[in-house]
Amino acid sequence: MLPELGHLVPTLSLAKNLRAAGHEVVYLGVPDFEGWILERGFGFVPVFETVFPRGTLTENRAETAEALAARFSAYGEYLLRGALESRLRETSPDLVLADTLNDFLMVSAWSLGIRCLRLSTSLPQGWAPGVPPLSSPLPYDASPEGLARSEGAWEALLGSRTDQSSYHAIKLAVLVHRYGYPLDRIDRRGSFEAELPEFPEIVLGPSRLDFPRPPSDRRIHAESLWLDRPEVRFPWELLDGRPLVYVGGGSQAHRRRETLALGGLAAEVAAAMPDHQFVAAMPEGGPGETARPPNLIEVRFAPQLALIERSCAVIGHGGLSSLKECFYHGKPVVVIPGRFDQPGNAARVRHHGLGAVFEDSSVTVAEVVEALRRLPSDAAVRANVASVREELVTLEREQPGRRWIEAYLASGAR
The missing domain is CATH 3.40.50.2000 (Glycogen Phosphorylase B;)
Structure with missing residues (x-):
């Protein structure tokens, strides 16, 4: 998952359900989250240690443009030397649940023949008729005018990513040229990152909170609430x-x-x-x-x-x-x-x-x-x-995420 508590906390309900069903759950994360994960009884494997050294996340993270550029450079160097694949080989998982924003992890697993599902801590981020990007305040509107406004928002978003020196262009080039991932399998219409729709998606939240979308057998809404967490003291x-x-x-x-x-x-x-x-x-x-x-x-x-x-x-x-x-x-x-x-x-x-x-x-x-x-x-x-x-x-009672994962593992699908 991405190095943010907001991306870790929603996974705990699903992780605990998988563990209770007899599965071993191991988190791949940056070093600062090792103690937090171990305290909750899960395994931990550090990744991106040179990008996010221990102590990084406790610092003031209002980083300068120069610091962000250095971070991106270290990120690229980590990927280019194959460090992420090395961690996956050492861990040898039966299944990778990758943050939907971490397409490098998805493609690394794909390159090694490891099965992988997307795990989204947000509502669905991809394109659908009448649905603006998740980063947009525009309403859902299925009228011709609404569809045009939605498409205009998507065009503006994608247009902001056309600079070949931009983060998105460089990332796309790495996916295609470093990993050999087919360009025609990448859907650039993602609210924050390009979508990789060949990987089925588990959305950690309720469908009733989203705008209307066509049904898909490659997406499921799943349990996501950490209801038994210890609470801090309060007067x-x-x-x-x-x-x-x-x-x-x-x-x-x-x-x-x-x-x-x-x-x-x-x-x-x-x-x-x-x-x-x-x-x-x-x-x-x-x-x-x-x-x-x-x-x-x-x-x-x-x-x-x-x-x-x-x-x-x-x-x-x-x-x-x-x-x-x-x-x-x-x-x-x-x-x-x-x-x-x-x-x-x-x-x-x-x-x-x-x-x-x-x-x-x-x-x-x-x-x-x-x-x-x-x-x-x-x-x-x-x-x-x-x-x-x-x-x-x-969702919390029926555990559809855990059930879907078990069915996926049993099916042998890739």
């Missing part, structure tokens, strides 16, 4: 019974300027709603220059599941893991999206009537206050959230 005695609103910055809060902006907005909203209490999980620095009102409790780390369960609504950036946890507990959301898949997730929240969505550049305190007073008692919103919750509960 519960400070909660006094007023309706609670939880404000979560997400798993990448440390690297987002917009997280502090969210904290500042939360402080202003809390000041305008003295009949509610607010808990905000924010990075160091607090809500900036905004005064902290007495009904706002701010912590560095929060017991998110327990706080969501107690809340009447949740404010966040729209990261998929947090959205799933909110809907599992039946809570509506106020989403102010940041980057990556968050604009697309927010568009899907709006499409399915699961909460309120605002743009960071134009949102007002009055709009958020109105949404927080309306959403908890909105019957339509509650019914929509309950529908997504039903699928999430079913």
Whole structure:
């Protein structure tokens, strides 16, 4: 998986189900995650040690362009000397579950004849009629005008990748020339990376949260919630019974300027709603220059599941893991999206009537206050959230991901 907690946490439910069924589960990861994986009882094999030396992920990751270029150079050198294939040969797995953004791992496994499935910690990232890129805030629209807007968004995205010196062009060249992967098997219409559709995909999230897509027997939606995780300590005695609103910055809060902006907005909203209490999980620095009102409790780390369960609504950036946890507990959301898949997730929240969505550049305190007073008692919103919750509960109970993997292994398919 990619070296982010947001890409590791959603895999734990599936990994635990596979282990409970008698399978050995080993994570390939960067050294900084070794302790985290071993504490959870899984095997660990380090990869990309020269790209992400131990200690890298505990540093301030607001890297300069020069540092990112050096990282990309080290990444390329690691691949060109065959280090990833060496690790796969040493591990000798029966099956590789590769992060859908890590196409080098998929193609490395392919080059060695090792079976491989894609594992997506986001909603599906590929093209479908009327579905804009997951990075886009555009709505789903099957009308001729909507289809044209969606296609225009895809054309703009792919047009930004045509520079032959760009990351995407270089990566494509490595896949084709270093590994001999057939160019006609690569679909460039991926929201963040080119898609490799020959590898079946396990999506770690509910289908009811996505835009409408044609059904596919090469994709399954699977269990993804880490519900039994240990929670951090919290001053519960400070909660006094007023309706609670939880404000979560997400798993990448440390690297987002917009997280502090969210904290500042939360402080202003809390000041305008003295009949509610607010808990905000924010990075160091607090809500900036905004005064902290007495009904706002701010912590560095929060017991998110327990706080969501107690809340009447949740404010966040729209990261998929947090959205799933909110809907599992039946809570509506106020989403102010940041980057990556968050604009697309927010568009899907709006499409399915699961909460309120605002743009960071134009949102007002009055709009958020109105949404927080309306959403908890909105019957339509509650019914929509309950529908997504039903699928999430079913996925955790029925374990379709584990079953699909076992059927794939038994079939001998490649």
